[in-house]
Amino acid sequence: MNGLIQGVKGLLSFLSAPLIGALSDVWGRKSFLLLTVFFTCAPIPLMKISPWWYFAVISVSGVFAVTFSVVFAYVADITQEHERSMAYGLVSATFAASLVTSPAIGAYLGRVYGDSLVVVLATAIALLDICFILVAVPESLPEKMRPASWGAPISWEQADPFASLKKVGQDSIVLLICITVFLSYLPEAGQYSSFFLYLRQIMKFSPESVAAFIAVLGILSIIAQTIVLSLLMRSIGNKNTILLGLGFQILQLAWYGFGSEPWMMWAAGAVAAMSSITFPAVSALVSRTADADQQGVVQGMITGIRGLCNGLGPALYGFIFYIFHVELKELPITGTDLGTNTSPQHHFEQNSIIPGPPFLFGACSVLLALLVALFIPEHTNLSLRSSSWRKHCGSHSHPHSTQAPGEAKEPLLQDTNV
Numbered sequence: 001m002n003g004l005i006q007g008v009k010g011l012l013s014f015l016s017a018p019l020i021g022a023l024s025d026v027w028g029r030k031s032f033l034l035l036t037v038f039f040t041c042a043p044i045p046l047m048k049i050s051p052w053w054y055f056a057v058i059s060v061s062g063v064f065a066v067t068f069s070v071v072f073a074y075v076a077d078i079t080q081e082h083e084r085s086m087a088y089g090l091v092s093a094t095f096a097a098s099l100v101t102s103p104a105i106g107a108y109l110g111r112v113y114g115d116s117l118v119v120v121l122a123t124a125i126a127l128l129d130i131c132f133i134l135v136a137v138p139e140s141l142p143e144k145m146r147p148a149s150w151g152a153p154i155s156w157e158q159a160d161p162f163a164s165l166k167k168v169g170q171d172s173i174v175l176l177i178c179i180t181v182f183l184s185y186l187p188e189a190g191q192y193s194s195f196f197l198y199l200r201q202i203m204k205f206s207p208e209s210v211a212a213f214i215a216v217l218g219i220l221s222i223i224a225q226t227i228v229l230s231l232l233m234r235s236i237g238n239k240n241t242i243l244l245g246l247g248f249q250i251l252q253l254a255w256y257g258f259g260s261e262p263w264m265m266w267a268a269g270a271v272a273a274m275s276s277i278t279f280p281a282v283s284a285l286v287s288r289t290a291d292a293d294q295q296g297v298v299q300g301m302i303t304g305i306r307g308l309c310n311g312l313g314p315a316l317y318g319f320i321f322y323i324f325h326v327e328l329k330e331l332p333i334t335g336t337d338l339g340t341n342t343s344p345q346h347h348f349e350q351n352s353i354i355p356g357p358p359f360l361f362g363a364c365s366v367l368l369a370l371l372v373a374l375f376i377p378e379h380t381n382l383s384l385r386s387s388s389w390r391k392h393c394g395s396h397s398h399p400h401s402t403q404a405p406g407e408a409k410e411p412l413l414q415d416t417n418v
Contacts (some may be wrong), residue, residue: 005059005261006193010311012062020068021300029074029296037133039064039370041126048119068302076287076295077140085233085241086226086289088280093225095277098217103196104211108127149178158165176376177286181305183369184246184278187253187362189313194321195256198356203265213269237319239378245278246370250363274362285376310364320358394417 024032039061046054075087110118199213201204232241248271256270283302290298 002138005055006314007311008059009062009065010307010309012060013066013307013310016063017066017069017304017307018297018300019304020064021073021296021298023296024070024073024141025296029070029077030133030137031135032070033067034130035134036064036067036070037129038128040067041123042131044119044126045123046115052171058355062307066300066303066308068225069296069303072283072287072299072303074140076290076299081288085238085281085284086230088283088287089225089277090278091230092276093222096225097218100221101212103215105249107207159326160222173289173376174298176285176372177282178301178305180242180246180369180373180376181279181282181302182309183365184249184374185306185309186313186316187359188249188253189309190317190358191256191313191362193314194317194358199265202356203259203262205262205265209262215267216266216271217269220270221276224273224276225280228274231281232277233281233284237378238281238288239373239376241281242278242285242373242376243370244364245275245281246373248272249275249278250370253359253363253366255365257356259342259356316361318357320361322359366372 016125020032021038043054043058043061046057054281071091072088075091079087109121110203196214197212199210200207205213229241231323232244252268252271252275255271259265259268283299286298286302287295325410
């Protein structure tokens with residue numbers, strides 16, 4: 001059921017993220033930030049009201065639950081080019097901090113006070129977030145870019161979710177970046193869905209050990225995505241930072257795949273924190289390459305691909321675990337789970353040379369992403385791309401103007417009609 005929900009939600013995010021980003025380029029970021037946050041949090045109270053409504057709403061919410069594309073476009077609006085990698089790192093780090101602390105907090109509160117309190121508290125935090133956006137978050141898109149666009153009609157060509165996909169193949173840089181994101185995030189999404197259960201089932205971590213693992217991983221990820229990322233971007237450049245992050249991800253997945261001792265998982269977790277620098281570095285590269293009025297659509301495309309991976313990754317990992325007869329089932333917490341597990345057979349149950357087969361498949365996928373990323377140019381000639389785009393600017397200015405044959409090949413990152 002979870003795989004079906006995530007699959008539907010991921011597919012809808014994949015189709016809608018570029019469109020939401022493009023509309024935010026026209027109508028402003030704040031309204032779409034409010035919309036995406038609301039639909040991301042809307043399913044939470046339904047967990048206690050009706051499970052089936054929860055399943056339905058969380059699936060459909062994928063259409064609007066693409067907060068990252070709007071947030072990263074917002075960051076691009078308010079920062080200079082040399083500041084963006086650090087800003088994207090901060091955004092990713094705060095997301096990582098919430099992602100790694102909230103499961104432990106929720107599990108503790110649910111065990112002590114019951115699940116109802118967890119749902120009520122999560123709903124209250126979501127409402128507080130929406131109020132914060134309404135009251136404290138200003139509009140980031142410059143006023144001069146909005147008034148002329150508010151009354152402009154949106155054609156089907158602009159609203160077509162497949163239009164951006166058609167443009168991907170016409171711009172080699174965007175195509176390479178999208179393939180890199182897909183191949184690197186697919187195993188990461190699958191890892192999120194199963195890894196902590198894998199620690200308990202196969203590596204025999206206690207619940208407290210899993211919570212401590214999450215906390216340490218979160219702290220290291222925050223350090224990596226702020227201090228380390230900033231130093232790397234200044235010293236070795238954007239592209240080399242991406243390659244280094246992918247290299248750490250390959251090492252981490254291979255270590256997870258072959259690791260059979262708890263200490264190996266802890267060491268691989270430290271490497272995993274370093275691999276978290278990849279996505280903010282990719283977002284900084286895309287933002288640097290795009291024009292100011294196209295930040296939403298390009299960030300939306302990257303977010304959409306991540307959404308597709310969120311749907312495919314868990315299904316892929318589950319299928320590979322099934323093929324290799326590694327059964328992951330949630331076990332009830334017993335008194336013996338709460339202490340340190342000192343059983344001599346605590347390493348792993350399966351008579352298998354490879355405890356975690358999906359992680360090795362993931363490492364191969366990231367290796368392909370690394371090979372693709374090698375072809376991404378470090379410095380794109382923005383002046384030539386921009387001047388090429390401006391030559392056709394006059395014909396784009398009128399909705400009924402005819403399109404010259406050469407304009408069909410216009411690169412995505414310079415096409416204002418998306």
